[in-house]
Amino acid sequence: MVKIGVSDLKARPGGELEFKAQEKWSYLATATGNIPIVAPVRVGGTVTNTGKILLVKGQVATTLELTCDRCLEKFRYSVVASLEEEYAGAAVGQAAVGENEEGGEVRPLEGDFIDLKPAVEEALILALPMKWLCRESCRGLCASCGQNLNEGQCQCDTRPVDPRLAALEELLRKREGEN
Ligand SMILES: [Zn+2]
Ligand SMILES: [Zn+2]
Structure with missing residues (x-):
C-alpha cells in the first residue's frame, strides 16, 4: 500500500507536502487478467492542501511484462504515467467525496492517510498501449x-x-x- 501520512497537512490550508515511495507489487489487476510487474513501482510528487481538497500531483513509473499480440513472446514494457488526484475527508474542507465541479473524481481520505494504490493502478492501466507488440516490426x-x-x-x-x-x-x- 502506497500510503501518505497527511495528519499535519490536513490542518494547514495552502500547505504542501512532498512524497516519494517505492514498492514491490507482483501484478497489476486488469479487467482482462493480471499483468506481471517486474520492477518496483515508484511514485513521487506533491500533495497540496487547497483548503477544500488535498491535491496530489505526481508520477508513477514501473516495468510491466506484457505478451506480444503477434508472436506471443513476453516482453518488458516501461511505463511512466502522471497522477493528478483529489482527495477529501471531513477534516479537510467542504468538498465532498464523489464528484468535483468538473465531473472528476474526488477520492476518500482514510483518516490521516492517502492510499494512493487505487489511483496508481488506474494510471498504469490507462497507460497501457492499445496494441501489445514486442517490437513494431514483429x-x-x-x-x-x-x-x-x-x-x-x-x-x-x-x-x-x-x-x-x-x-x-x-x-x-x-x-x-x-x-
Ligand atoms: Zn512479437
Ligand atoms: Zn510455417
Whole structure:
C-alpha cells in the first residue's frame, strides 16, 4: 500500500507536502487478467492542501511484462504515467467525496492517510498501449506451423491458396479419412 501520512497537512490550508515511495507489487489487476510487474513501482510528487481538497500531483513509473499480440513472446514494457488526484475527508474542507465541479473524481481520505494504490493502478492501466507488440516490426507466428518468424523463416508454403483449390483439397482429405 502506497500510503501518505497527511495528519499535519490536513490542518494547514495552502500547505504542501512532498512524497516519494517505492514498492514491490507482483501484478497489476486488469479487467482482462493480471499483468506481471517486474520492477518496483515508484511514485513521487506533491500533495497540496487547497483548503477544500488535498491535491496530489505526481508520477508513477514501473516495468510491466506484457505478451506480444503477434508472436506471443513476453516482453518488458516501461511505463511512466502522471497522477493528478483529489482527495477529501471531513477534516479537510467542504468538498465532498464523489464528484468535483468538473465531473472528476474526488477520492476518500482514510483518516490521516492517502492510499494512493487505487489511483496508481488506474494510471498504469490507462497507460497501457492499445496494441501489445514486442517490437513494431514483429513478424508474428506462421499460421500453419506456429514457428516464430522473428527467429527465422519456416518451410511452409505461404503463397495465397486459390479458394477453389482449397475446396478440392478439403474434399480429397475427407475422402482419405474415409478410407
Ligand atoms: Zn512479437
Ligand atoms: Zn510455417
